Amino acid sequence: MKETKTWVMLLPTILVISILFIIPLIYTVLLSLNFFSITSNQAISFNAYVDILTSSSFTDSLAFSLTIALISTVASILIAIVVSMTLRNTFIGRRLALFVYQFNIPVPHYVVGISILLLFTQTGLVSRWFYAFGLIASPSSFPVIVFDQNGIGVIIAFVLKFFPFIGIAILSLLLTSIKDYEEQAATLGANRIQRFIHVLFPMMMPSILFSSILVFAYAFGSYEVPFLLGSTYPKALAILAYQKFTDIDLNSRPEAMAIANIMTIIIVALVILAYIQLNTMNRMRARQNGKE
């Protein structure tokens, strides 16, 4: 059997992504630079970027989206570590716990969002429970969790969705050879905390980093969840871009494109940085696996 050439195997994927995804991204850049404009005689204009970068609605949105993405990612990692460390031991009811842990993974983000909405608005289910127990006197004294400026509702929805995703990656690692390393560390005199800090956590890092990239990128660029749960100001970047894109004033379209491109640049830069880090770690891991 003749071996198929590597590039032939990669070609369909690369073609599809190039034509249906990369070309549109380039097209977006050109549109943001007013490339196809009929009204202006200028070939290239950075006006859209200048307008965007100097408007406080954009910078506020940028800060909002970055903060939300960062907080949800970090919180999800922490919860994922704790839950996975618990679920790796065998105990009665572990199968059920594992099923529950994975339950959210295939549920769409916005369905979790809808649930958060129904739970945490001022007239939501939790508010009713508080009222029934006499903790609050009226719905307006229930804290603003959804549609709030700090995006707490959005963060809760993201964390509920993300922590099992990161957690399953960690758990699958914990159930493999990492246990042997932990036992080795114990016989060398490392206590529980030391074993976690010096052995488990560094060895989990590649897995955590990889799933965190995906999670962070999603939280940063999500449209649906802030649409359901976000405040009117500051808006998440995706909402801002979409509104500018669908604005009846066609002149705001280049601004929408500019926002889109800035989001792309931020995420791609972040991923490349993380990938460089991941690659050095992975090379170490791959060599280790090769020897086993």
Place this chain on the structure above:
Amino acid sequence: MAKNRSRSRIPVLAVLYIAIIVPIIPILMWSFSFRWTYPNLLPTWSPRAWDYVFSQSSIISAIGASIIVSTLVTGLTLIIGYPAAKALGTREFKGKTIVEIFILLPAIVPVISAVMGMQGIYLRIYLSDSLLGVVLAQTVFTLPYLILGLAAVFKNYNMEYEQVASTLGADRWRVLTQVTVPSIFPGLVVSCLFAFVVSWSQYLLTLMIGGAAVNTLPLELFALMTSQDYPVACAVSIIFILPVLILLGLTSKYLTTNGVAKGGINQI
């Protein structure tokens, strides 16, 4: 080390169960409610929402459209992505990292960033406002999940089985169907499931590429949420996550414990 530490387990499990199960409660209750005024703890029960869902032709056709789109997307993703996954999982070559990042791009670049340009380009190549356009657009976004998941599976796969089979006289098709697919089956199923789920929950992409022509379930759901018809929206939500959970249940033996490691979900 050998000692069990059940004391710290109980609060962690409690948090896990609350975090996953409590969000299901309002959706279930609202879907069976007629009206639910503050501060009542229970709604006025009514099957109205469910009657509506099963009588409204737009919702039923949306379910059909979603199934058709996601099945086509999963199949197309598998056909396009399979060889790439195999190459990435079993071979070392120059520029592999760059290829990996390239393939990962659709999974990390926000949909909103790509979809505006996509709408323009698809319009020019007559793909917008069509089922084909939606399927192709979604395929782009499901490819990274399938390829990276399947590549992780192929990393643990011994290519020599294929070589043995071919020396025993199996042709390419037989090698694929009788050797390769059976030995990577769990990972293949999990990767396809992921592609299906990613496609199944696409909202913005379908909205902007499909326009008025393709009405999938997420579009229906967002319309209901915008009109604040919570009972029906919740009923649709349940219908919406049901097939996904059934699929998860069917494949859960591949997902849990060791299956997770082998299934490659950790790499997705």
Place this chain on the structure above:
Amino acid sequence: MTFLTLRGLTKRYDDAETPCVKNLDLNIERGQIVVLLGPSGCGKTTTLKMIAGLTEPSSGDILVEGDSVVQIPTEKRPVSMIFQKSLLFPHMTVAENIGFGLRMRGMKQAIIKRKVNEMLDLVRLEGYGDRRALQLSGGQEQRVSLARGLIIEPKVLLLDEPFSALDAELRLEMRGLIMDLKKKIDVTILFVTHDQQEAVMLADKIALMIDGEIVQYDNAQTFFTRPLTLRVAEFFGWTNFVPASQKGKTVTCSLGEFVFDGLEEHNGPMCLTIRPEAAVLCPKGEGIRAVIRSSVYMGTRIDYRVDCMDAKLGISFDSDQVFEIGEEIFIKLQNNKVWAVRCDGKEPCDNRIVWGPPLNMQDTSIEARREQNEGEGIGQSIGALDRTDEHHGGDSREKDNP
């Protein structure tokens, strides 16, 4: 008082029918190397893990210098363990790996550095400290692992088949290193292996473990001269087994009557076992009559399969003694190369020939060899040729090996 004591140590896993370690008693003196030898899955590793505190015993006690350590968590026990895989932490350098245990004890950086350098010298890896753990060869990795286990100055060092992943030459080198280290460091070693040769080379005493029980605990010499049971004899190069019965000190079988000094008195079925070199030729009419059935030329000697009274035997002569198939010879058995062993109860003793000692104690290899010897003719013996060639009997082995 013994240094490390196992007392009635038992481990039964929840889902297992029988315990995988049964009521184990073992006394180890200070400074000794004791090898726990046994086939895969006999409970050796579980025993080590219980001593290390990685597995909780179902019952029984573990004492170090007379004090029970069962309640002490792994990290506080005065033992360290070396695993089959080197398990060097991939995110640390060689020096960081070796110094790990001392860092965990909060020792000063300068002292750690000095001690790490001493250990590097000791395992002959001077100048490797700054390398990444993953830039080492298999043998180097295991040496780092050894240094990492020894630097914390454990009272007992546990080694779980540490060299089984290495190739033959490296294994020899590593055994040499262990014996060298043993001279320089005051440490008591419990070494687990399934490799009989490794056990004989390293051990002050060998504890032979089968199915979770220690069958015989003696110095290496005794296993070659006075094995207790049939299976032990098989593992240590005894070739022929003939059903027999014992009354007092006398063992009777179809080959005649034998009286052994030092054989435990016993009445009932036994098994007579004979080394292949036990047979010497007699003038015609004397001794016992044997008929040559097949022969294999082995270079310095020839292995014959003979029918002797009711029994089939495998015997060896120097290669200048050439006999034809079907030829009739008369032989005598030297008493010091014949011995009587118990039949292990469940295994009924039948007449069998097991050529050559097994290289290791994997159950499959010994089964395979038995099967090979069921048939007659030349072909079946060829399979055993390389093994038999490599070590022929226990006595010659000790001379052969460096």
